[in-house]
Amino acid sequence: MELTVRHIDLSMGEGKRARTVLSDVSFSVPDGAFCSLLGESGAGKSTILKVIAGILLQDGGSVLFDGAPVDGLPAHRRGLGFVFQDVRLFPHMTVEENVAYPLRMAGAGKRERLARAGELLERVQLPGFGPRRVQTLSGGQAQRVALARAIAAAPAALLLDEPFSGLDESLRDDMRSLLLRLHREDGLTVLMVTHDANEAIMMSDRIVALDGGHISQIGTPEELYRRPATAKIAACFGxxxxxxxxxxxxxxxxxxxxxxxxxxxxxxxxxxxxxxxxxxxxxxxxxxxxxxxxxxxxxxxxxxxxxxxxxxxxxxxxxxxxxxxxxxxxxxxxxxxxxxxxxxxx
Incomplete structure (x- = not known):
């Protein structure tokens, strides 16, 4: 699915306390591409992700899936997978119940749900973890479960909000490799928020650099690295x-x-x-x-x-x-x- 945001504006607060969070943000992620939103904290990266997901409603502009506006659709009807930084697994469910939850919401039968959960746990290298409680998982294991849950119902696109920032470096490398493998195997359109320029370079087909709610530059990793548009972009690579x-x-x-x-x-x-x-x-x-x-x-x-x-x-x-x-x-x-x-x- 091609994902497009067009002239998105968003302010938060009221009256004199209102502040602009996003201003005229426009970009597209081609079908099957891996795109990273790159910028400092407060640049507006996570806010864009929430607007696309339908968690936040923009003041102006439009979100389009394959060219069709989805602004009137609630979050649960947009058909997206979402992995948050804090994973947000359901503590009262087992691992396999967490992974199967999107299928349960879609009306799939129990046998189908559990079979799909088992398959995905194999793919994220957690075979046999289905009956476990999520409280027993390490940080890296919890992220794998969250990733499996996000793709369980074959979403049209996958959104990730700094999914690896809480992991140590070796686990981050493992998770990056896993995510890229799943992306390539399933042909998923992926949009990932990150503040790590090296992560964006290694994983992305396209990078959208943000600063203060504005887009500073859009291009391939090589274009941003070799021809940065601003001093901030130049300084973030190495x-x-x-x-x-x-x-x-x-x-x-x-x-x-x-x-x-x-x-x-x-x-x-x-x-x-x-x-x-x-x-x-x-x-x-x-x-x-x-x-x-x-x-x-x-x-x-x-x-x-x-x-x-x-x-x-x-x-x-x-x-x-x-x-x-x-x-x-x-x-x-x-x-x-x-x-x-x-x-x-x-």
Whole structure:
């Protein structure tokens, strides 16, 4: 199913206390695609999901499924699967009863419901868990049960609200792999809320980046990574240094550091520099990099495979991976690969 939101507006509160939560939000998720809503807390990601699900009613705009508006349909008639961050399993039901609940609401018989629940528990790698109480489950197991319940009635699309944020890193990786496998096997349209840019890159066909209730950029993971539209988007992909300076004649200038700023008008600007695209090297060394100037070493930290050297640039910090630590106070040459440097007008 193709999922479309068109010019969605939503405010919360009344009178002087009213605040805009969503403003003219429009995007589409093609049939069978995996799309992520990416942004900081408060950007409006979860609110959009609830509008699509029919949990919240928008002030303006429309939600469409395969081109047909569904704004008048209540949540239980929209045919969507939903996985919340806090899973929301029914504590008075067994695992298999939780998974089978959507089928029960659809009028399926008990034998059919339990057979489907058993099949889904196998698919989410929880065979034999059906009779258990949900209170006995670990966090990762509960998320698997919630995912199985969400797809039990073959929903038209699957909505996920930061489903893995409460899990440790190894469990998150397992759940991401499981979700992608189910998505590909069933051909489900998936829309997932996340604040983790790396998660969005790894899992998505399309990313919708939000900031303050507005859409900042829509594109493939590669488009957002290589051609970010804003400093916030550039800074969310990997470890970065953010520097405030000025652009003069298409050059970003901050103390002894000069960076290319093609197409950026003169005036205050922000440069986002990815750590992996910086190095300390004499002129002429460093394939793919260009001289950016010199800076003073402030300090450094051990980072496992090497060190992170902190450079002082007019009171701001530029972090560069190094094989060893220079001495504090040393003046060092900096080289930067332009592909990992993004400049935006302030």
């Amino acid at each position: 470890d970065c240094s953010v520097l405030k300076g000025c652009v003069e004649s298409e050059r970003f200038i901050l103390d002894g550091i000069v960076l290319p700023a093609l197409g950026i008008g003169d005036g205050p600007a922000v440069a986002v520099v990815r750590q992996g695209d910086c190095l300390l090297s004499p002129v002429g060394e460093g394939h793919g990099t260009v001289p950016a100037g010199e800076a003073v070493v402030r300090c450094g930290v051990y980072a496992g495979a090497g060190y992170l050297t902190r450079l002082d640039v007019a009171g701001q910090t530029l972090t560069v991976p190094t094989a060893s630590l220079p001495d504090p106070g040393e003046i060092v040459p900096v080289r930067i690969d332009g592909k990992g440097c993004f400049v935006f007008s302030a």
